[in-house]
Amino acid sequence: MNDPLILILVLIASAVSITGLVLLNRWLGGWQPARLESPAGAATCLSNDIVGFRAGETALFDQGTGAFVMEQGGDRLGLVWTRGARFVTRVLSDGDVASVDREGRTLTLKLCDYTFSRMEAVMADEAEAELWAERLNGFLRAEGGRDAQPA
Amino acid sequence: MPNLPDPILLAIPAFIALIVAEMIYARVTGRAQFEPSDTAASLTMGLGNTVSGLALGFVAVAWFTYLERFALLEIGYVWWAFALAFVLDDFVYYWAHRMAHTVRWWWADHVVHHSSQHYNLSTALRQPWLSPLTLKFIFFGSWLVLIGFPPAMVAFVGALNLVYQFWIHTEVVKRLPYPVEMVMNTPSHHRVHHATNPCYLDSNFAGVFIIWDRLFGTFVPESATEPCRYGIVKNLGTHNPMVICLHEWWGIVKDVRSARSPREVIGYWLGPPGWSPDGSRDCSKTIKKKWHALQSAQPVDVDEQSETGPEQAAPAE
Ligand SMILES: [Zn+2]
Ligand SMILES: [Zn+2]
Numbered sequence: 001m002n003d004p005l006i007l008i009l010v011l012i013a014s015a016v017s018i019t020g021l022v023l024l025n026r027w028l029g030g031w032q033p034a035r036l037e038s039p040a041g042a043a044t045c046l047s048n049d050i051v052g053f054r055a056g057e058t059a060l061f062d063q064g065t066g067a068f069v070m071e072q073g074g075d076r077l078g079l080v081w082t083r084g085a086r087f088v089t090r091v092l093s094d095g096d097v098a099s100v101d102r103e104g105r106t107l108t109l110k111l112c113d114y115t116f117s118r119m120e121a122v123m124a125d126e127a128e129a130e131l132w133a134e135r136l137n138g139f140l141r142a143e144g145g146r147d148a149q150p151a
Numbered sequence: 152m153p154n155l156p157d158p159i160l161l162a163i164p165a166f167i168a169l170i171v172a173e174m175i176y177a178r179v180t181g182r183a184q185f186e187p188s189d190t191a192a193s194l195t196m197g198l199g200n201t202v203s204g205l206a207l208g209f210v211a212v213a214w215f216t217y218l219e220r221f222a223l224l225e226i227g228y229v230w231w232a233f234a235l236a237f238v239l240d241d242f243v244y245y246w247a248h249r250m251a252h253t254v255r256w257w258w259a260d261h262v263v264h265h266s267s268q269h270y271n272l273s274t275a276l277r278q279p280w281l282s283p284l285t286l287k288f289i290f291f292g293s294w295l296v297l298i299g300f301p302p303a304m305v306a307f308v309g310a311l312n313l314v315y316q317f318w319i320h321t322e323v324v325k326r327l328p329y330p331v332e333m334v335m336n337t338p339s340h341h342r343v344h345h346a347t348n349p350c351y352l353d354s355n356f357a358g359v360f361i362i363w364d365r366l367f368g369t370f371v372p373e374s375a376t377e378p379c380r381y382g383i384v385k386n387l388g389t390h391n392p393m394v395i396c397l398h399e400w401w402g403i404v405k406d407v408r409s410a411r412s413p414r415e416v417i418g419y420w421l422g423p424p425g426w427s428p429d430g431s432r433d434c435s436k437t438i439k440k441k442w443h444a445l446q447s448a449q450p451v452d453v454d455e456q457s458e459t460g461p462e463q464a465a466p467a468e
Binding site: 007010011014015017018021022024025026028029030031048049051052081083084085086088089090113114115116117119 | 160163167170171174175177178181184185186187188189190191194195198201202205268269273347348349380382384385386387388389390394398401433438441442445
């Protein structure tokens, strides 16, 4: 690898191989976007990732792309969100939300978490969107507050 | 000094061929899964790791060249020295890997490898970009050179160790014959290592030989009733390679900036991942503790739970 020419060739070959493998993966398929089919699915996701989280009131997003879940007997809000074939979860506490915007039944949520900073949720109807926007506003970060941390 | 080849460079064509084979096998049988954006992220991290190794590796080379003069013995390039170096290097790897999971400074680097929620051969190549900056090579790489093994030999057996670990990143191979599972690190053992199920956290740190985990009490077998869920405790909401590479480093910087005492600085920097002064965040130990408490309070039927679970990762027909 000391010869710059060999080095450049190896790097070019690697970049071409990566592109080829990803294109092959796209062509072959073999995966489906993750979808929540019921509140029980959202509860399982959260209890798997956050030990002791007991799901309460739940609202699934349109097409099952995620869910908001209030904690039973707690003051946290669980979030389930699809990322490709997998789910990503977060549990929100005071100060974890940077902003909540609602347009019709669509909520745009920005989190104080640089590993999961923004998500969009299409709710069943405007009333439900309004209800969860209000709840999420309860987790807004105070002005000048400290950013939430990922683990 | 013999001109030792670079095993990783030589293995790259085999890596690519095996990934293609696993992708096709996955498509045909549904016994594995690849997702393009995840595959792209893993392979990009692998390429970045090679580039950064070339750009920053000179620091390690300079260190070992300097250290060589303090070696206790003069061990030559004989076959038994290669074999001994391979076993001792694997022993050192076990401890380095264990520390990479329990000291946040090293976890910030190693977390990259664990950041995929998939487990396939491309995951093996998901490697960090900033490893030389963690100075891990000083703390763990120095021992064999100080004993007297030539640095080139140490680098060679270390690379062989990494080549071995490639093939164990697969769901295709279930269990191997008993003697193999007893001695060697296998796909089954390493799946457990990549799992975030509380009962699997912080286990199976082996590189090549699983005997180190059996010896030092960190071995956990894969259970048929507890399917592995891969990733990290707080999975990333993005496939962006820069976030994959830097997120935990950024976390350390932010936490250290907010520290109110030298104790807090040390805790955030060198404590276990998830450490916080008031214990409000979860680290592996607290997660396991909570999980065990929950299990003894209300046993959960895992099979039943997975039946009602979400539609996740279902391979296409
Ligand atoms: Zn690891
Ligand atoms: Zn691994």
